[in-house]
Amino acid sequence: MKEDLIVCRDLVKDYGKLTALDQVNLTIGRGRIVGLLGPNGSGKTTLIKLLCGLLQPSGGELLIDGQKPGPYTKSQVSYLPDRMYFADWMKAKDLTDFFADFYPDFDRTKAEDMCRSLKIEPGHRIKSMSKGTKEKLQLALVMSRKAQLYLLDEPIAGVDPAARDFIMNTILTNYNENGTVLISTHLIGDVERVLDEAIFLQMGHVVRHDSVDAIREEEGKSVDALFREIFRAEAYGGEHYDR
Amino acid sequence: MNWNLSDGRPIWQQLHEQLTLRIATGSYVRGSKMPTVRELAAEAGVNPNTMQRALAQLEADGLVVTNRTAGRTVTDDESVLTATRRRLAHGTIKTYLDQMALLGFTRAEAAELLQTWEEEDT
Numbered sequence: 001m002k003e004d005l006i007v008c009r010d011l012v013k014d015y016g017k018l019t020a021l022d023q024v025n026l027t028i029g030r031g032r033i034v035g036l037l038g039p040n041g042s043g044k045t046t047l048i049k050l051l052c053g054l055l056q057p058s059g060g061e062l063l064i065d066g067q068k069p070g071p072y073t074k075s076q077v078s079y080l081p082d083r084m085y086f087a088d089w090m091k092a093k094d095l096t097d098f099f100a101d102f103y104p105d106f107d108r109t110k111a112e113d114m115c116r117s118l119k120i121e122p123g124h125r126i127k128s129m130s131k132g133t134k135e136k137l138q139l140a141l142v143m144s145r146k147a148q149l150y151l152l153d154e155p156i157a158g159v160d161p162a163a164r165d166f167i168m169n170t171i172l173t174n175y176n177e178n179g180t181v182l183i184s185t186h187l188i189g190d191v192e193r194v195l196d197e198a199i200f201l202q203m204g205h206v207v208r209h210d211s212v213d214a215i216r217e218e219e220g221k222s223v224d225a226l227f228r229e230i231f232r233a234e235a236y237g238g239e240h241y242d243r
Numbered sequence: 244m245n246w247n248l249s250d251g252r253p254i255w256q257q258l259h260e261q262l263t264l265r266i267a268t269g270s271y272v273r274g275s276k277m278p279t280v281r282e283l284a285a286e287a288g289v290n291p292n293t294m295q296r297a298l299a300q301l302e303a304d305g306l307v308v309t310n311r312t313a314g315r316t317v318t319d320d321e322s323v324l325t326a327t328r329r330r331l332a333h334g335t336i337k338t339y340l341d342q343m344a345l346l347g348f349t350r351a352e353a354a355e356l357l358q359t360w361e362e363e364d365t
Contacts, residue, residue, distance in 0.1 A: 172289075193290070196290050217252075
């Protein structure tokens with residue numbers, strides 16, 4: 001239990017000619033909330049899909065809890081994809097059943113309690129839900145597993161600020177204490193105070209990996225402000241950020 | 244009381260300052276039990292590890308005490324509380340004097356104005 005939860009060594013993923021992740025070296029410990037930050041196309045979703053075993057690395061090594069992604073790691077990873085993958089004729093209750101069937105670590109009572117506080121009735125159809133409600137429902141299900149690693153791909157994209165606060169609070173109060181939460185997002189201002197660490201991805205490279213407080217201390221600015229600075233410079237053809 | 248976190252400074256330091264103020268002003272009563280890290284973190288909407296760091300600093304300051312049985316309590320030691328209030332007061336005085344200096348008042352003039360100031364003057 002002592003070793004790092006996630007270890008990447010020279011991890012490479014390419015899609016044909018396009019290199020999405022290039023020699024990524026990364027270690028992430030346990031009991032942390034980590035932000036995976038980067039502009040669109042920087043490799044965030046690719047990294048998350050590698051971690052949950054939906055993609056195979058093109059090179060290098062990736063270990064979760066000391067194991068390569070496979071049946072064991074999948075049982076330890078709770079994944080919130082960046083888009084809804086459930087059939088929209090299903091009701092909230094069907095989804096809870098679905099999760100209970102699939103995952104032995106799923107806590108049904110917890111999920112039902114969360115749904116109640118979200119005012120989602122078991123009989124509600126997914127089709128009739130707003131985008132924000134769908135996001136919240138999916139998150140409730142994902143956070144109701146007792147996993148070691150929660151991979152949340154853009155959990156707050158496309159929902160209103162009040163719902164974002166609710167979602168961040170749900171993550172804070174529901175992650176299990178030995179579990180690590182990896183949140184990919186570009187809405188940094190909304191997640192910053194919840195994070196222990198931030199990982200900056202730029203064109204498939206990790207350009208910075210540090211604790212949020214260390215960044216604030218060294219840079220004298222918020223992670224959000226630093227992000228804007230790094231990626232604005234690039235947009236106007238400036239120098240690449242290196243450290 | 245609300246948690247007010249600004250950009251650009253480490254979050255744990257800001258939490259530490261605000262917790263110190265709450266203890267100094269008696270929001271958390273002398274000798275009483277502190278809320279748990281998780282409760283405080285949820286209330287402030289911050290990471291529990293960050294809140295833990297702020298509390299560890301409070302403990303190092305002697306403002307909170309951790310007992311094996313009772314959990315974390317606000318200190319019972321009046322001298323620590325007095326010293327803290329004094330330190331905070333010094334900070335406020337410094338801010339006042341710095342601002343007054345910017346406006347061109349010497350320390351003595353600033354002190355005199357303060358003495359004669361009435362609420363109605365503003």
